[in-house]
Structure formats: C-alpha cells, structure tokens
Amino acid sequence: MTICRHGITVGIERVETRLLVSFKACGTLTHQDYQTITPILESALAEVEHPQIRAFFDASELEGWELRAAWDDLKLGLKHGQDFERVAILGHQQWLEWASKVGNWFIAGEVQVFEDEQSALAWLES
Template sequence: MSIKRHGISVGVERIGDDDFFLTFKAVGKLTHEDYQRMVPMLESAIAGVEDPDIYAVCDVTELEGWEARAMWDDLKLGIKHGKHFEKIAVVGNSTAQEWLTKIADWFTPADVKFFVTQFDAIVWLKD
C-alpha cells in the first residue's frame, strides 16, 4: 500500500517590533490551495506593521514540484511582499534545488541561499 503525502506547514513568529521568522515546509506538489492557506496566515501576521522584515527558512527536501497556478500564486506573493523578505534560506537535497535557489536569488530583492541542513540555514538567517 502506497501513501501519497502532500501539504505544507507554515509557522510565523514575530521577533521585536517588525522582524518576522517564517518557516515553510513543502511535501509533494504545491497547489493553488496551499497558497490559499499560506498567504492569509502571512498577511495576518504582518498586518499593521508598516515595514516588516521577514526572514524565511523554506524546507523543500520533500517538494516534488508546483502546479502552474501555484507558480502564479508564488509570483503574486513575491510581487506583493517581496520587498519585505530580507533573507530566504532554502533547505534542500538536490543539485537542481541548489541551482533553482541561485536563479531565484538573481530575481529576488532578498538574499537567497541554499543549505543542506536546517541548522546551517537558521544560523545564516540570524547573522
């Protein structure tokens, strides 16, 4: 019997007046519905803060891809809130994920870096 896992887990923690620590783990294929759950959580957390600074760790070790509509949702999130992301640490386990992270760094105002361990990613976010 095979069980196909899918989903996201998101955590948002406020540190001080305007710093936010976002944790994101994707399992399986990201869907539009995943973004429908995640984006309101993020927007609710930063509501009322004039210029929030977001530090994110994104675990993609179990990510299998995106639906096309989910890619569009990701682009819209970046356009709307991209200026608030200071650092994005991507935790992965493949060369393709590492290359995609490097490409994302070119097109994102945030500092984006790839890591193999979550510990190293968090240490970098705190620097």
C-alpha cells in the first residue's frame, strides 16, 4: 500500500497591519486542501483593514496542483493579490521560476524564488 501525502500547513503572525503568512505545501494539492485552508486565510485577513502581507511559501516538497486546486489558487490570488507586498518561494524545482512569473501577474508585490530558506526570510524582512 502506498500512502499519498499532500496538503498545506499554514502559520500566520500579525504585527499591526502587517501579516507574515507561511505556507508549507507537499505532494499534489487538491480542491479539498483549498477548502480547508481558504477559511483560515479569509478569517485572518478579515481582522485587518488594508492588510500588508508578506508570505513565505515552502514549495520544496510540492509536486503540483490538481486542475481544480489550481483554479482555487488563482481565485485566492485575484481576491487578495493587492494585499501582498512580497512572496518568497522556497524550492529547487525548475517550474517554480515559471510559476513565480505567473504569480507576478496576480500579485501587486514582488515574487521571488529561493533555494535557501535563510535568504528567503532575510529578503522578506528587508
């Protein structure tokens, strides 16, 4: 029997109007993963008027998205893209560079890919 591991872990820290949101994704993300995570994000964002979000996305174990999950991700980006100041993506997969460029179309702030976690976190704080 093979165990298929997938999902998103989220951490949210709030300092006044700034939010630091950290995500760790593994496996192939599903629509169900987004149904679980979306209310958590919506709740955190609803608490702050004009949130400023810096996000750390650990994609080092991410294999991709199911089509419906990719649509869910796009909808979140369209709804909250103006709130993001910076998104640091951690991973070594070649397709992450392409994904970051697409993400830049939907996010007002900067998106950058890193292979080193400390560099990513330093860039978010700068």
